[in-house]
Amino acid sequence: MFYVFDHCMASTPPIIKRSNNDRPNPRPAPVHAPLTLDLLLHVLSRTLFHPFLAALLPLCLRALAAPYNSTSFVLTSTFAICVCLSRVLQNVNTRIAYGSPREIDWEDEVVVITGGIGGLGGCLAEIFALRGVGVVVLDIEVPPKGATAAGLVAGLADGEEKEGVRYYHCDVGNHEQVERVWRKVVEDVGTPTVLINNAAVVNGRSVLEQSSEEVERTFRINTFSHYQLNKLFLGPMLGQTAIRGTIVTVASVLAHLGAAHLSVYSASKAALLAYHASLTAELASKAPQVKMILVAPGQLDTQMFSNVRLRGWWRNFLGPVIGAGQVAVKIVELIDTGNGGVVSEPAYARWIAWLSVLPVGLQRIAKSWAGMDDAYARGCSE
Numbered sequence: 001m002f003y004v005f006d007h008c009m010a011s012t013p014p015i016i017k018r019s020n021n022d023r024p025n026p027r028p029a030p031v032h033a034p035l036t037l038d039l040l041l042h043v044l045s046r047t048l049f050h051p052f053l054a055a056l057l058p059l060c061l062r063a064l065a066a067p068y069n070s071t072s073f074v075l076t077s078t079f080a081i082c083v084c085l086s087r088v089l090q091n092v093n094t095r096i097a098y099g100s101p102r103e104i105d106w107e108d109e110v111v112v113i114t115g116g117i118g119g120l121g122g123c124l125a126e127i128f129a130l131r132g133v134g135v136v137v138l139d140i141e142v143p144p145k146g147a148t149a150a151g152l153v154a155g156l157a158d159g160e161e162k163e164g165v166r167y168y169h170c171d172v173g174n175h176e177q178v179e180r181v182w183r184k185v186v187e188d189v190g191t192p193t194v195l196i197n198n199a200a201v202v203n204g205r206s207v208l209e210q211s212s213e214e215v216e217r218t219f220r221i222n223t224f225s226h227y228q229l230n231k232l233f234l235g236p237m238l239g240q241t242a243i244r245g246t247i248v249t250v251a252s253v254l255a256h257l258g259a260a261h262l263s264v265y266s267a268s269k270a271a272l273l274a275y276h277a278s279l280t281a282e283l284a285s286k287a288p289q290v291k292m293i294l295v296a297p298g299q300l301d302t303q304m305f306s307n308v309r310l311r312g313w314w315r316n317f318l319g320p321v322i323g324a325g326q327v328a329v330k331i332v333e334l335i336d337t338g339n340g341g342v343v344s345e346p347a348y349a350r351w352i353a354w355l356s357v358l359p360v361g362l363q364r365i366a367k368s369w370a371g372m373d374d375a376y377a378r379g380c381s382e
Contacts, residue, residue, distance in 0.1 A: 102289045111128050116196075139167065178229065280340070
């Protein structure tokens with residue numbers, strides 16, 4: 001997470017003496033706790049299923065004078081061909097799906113991140129700032145000019161730059177405020193070329209407990225803000241001869257799954273999937289050099305779902321909590337290549353859409369085993 005702090009204010013904390021009865025006795029984590037499906041797939045992709053290493057297998061057998069028609073040589077050769085062909089087809093699929101990559105010159109790029117005070121947006125802001133890229137954060141937690149600052153941006157005025165990031169107070173759910181702040185950003189920094197729609201709120205209540213105002217606010221921030229910001233972002237670009245840019249849509253794996261007590265949040269994120277697909281198809285013909293990136297992660301280690309935990313080692317093995325920094329690095333890497341694409345972490349988030357292919361009864365059993373329908377309510381009550 002991206003924290004703004006002053007090293008000069010750091011001091012040695014006082015030493016507090018405790019008796020033996022006062023000392024906490026946390027339960028140690030099991031040895032196998034760090035082992036997850038993602039770690040296993042990561043290791044395999046860089047060892048057994050890496051094209052270079054896979055191609056070495058039949059060569060090693062030939063070095064041992066194995067006949068060409070031997071079973072071991074045929075099997076290892078077939079395996080190496082499949083691995084190499086899979087990597088080639090992945091690249092071909094990317095080119096067909098997203099076209100040729102756009103040119104990236106970070107000296108001329110201006111990145112706008114909504115909800116960039118902490119969490120995933122904060123990690124992205126920190127990475128871009130360390131690269132010397134012009135970064136603008138729009139967040140409601142940035143205090144208006146003249147107001148008393150609080151939280152992570154204490155003492156920071158509206159529009160002020162700190163550690164390479166310029167902060168603007170903006171409620172992305174407010175139509176007039178977004179237009180006013182966007183004009184200010186263009187005047188101060190320049191025309192944005194990368195827009196990361198990250199701001200979101202969660203309303204974790206049952207259907208009967210949600211007021212109409214809360215539902216409207218969730219959709220204004222989570223969904224409608226993408227429509228307005230993308231329109232402001234694309235307006236000046238579509239009138240230029242050399243069109244280039246990147247739009248990042250941050251959705252959620254809950255857009256595919258849905259969960260109890262998260263009906264409004266899930267619906268707002270599901271709407272983004274359809275909107276992203278439609279806008280991608282529209283820009284593919286009108287502006288092919290404007291790349292679209294969809295981010296649909298699982299549970300991140302952010303404040304929004306900090307109390308939610310799946311119980312049981314197997315559940316955490318298949319669906320671990322992913323670090324916001326890991327997802328941020330994946331997004332930056334994809335923007336670096338100039339391509340569009342999809343970022344879904346951890347591994348189950350890339351395959352979760354296949355769940356809808358199963359019979360409804362099996363879907364219910366899978367969700368019940370995962371415990372996702374009561375995970376949020378249980379976490380908030382603890």
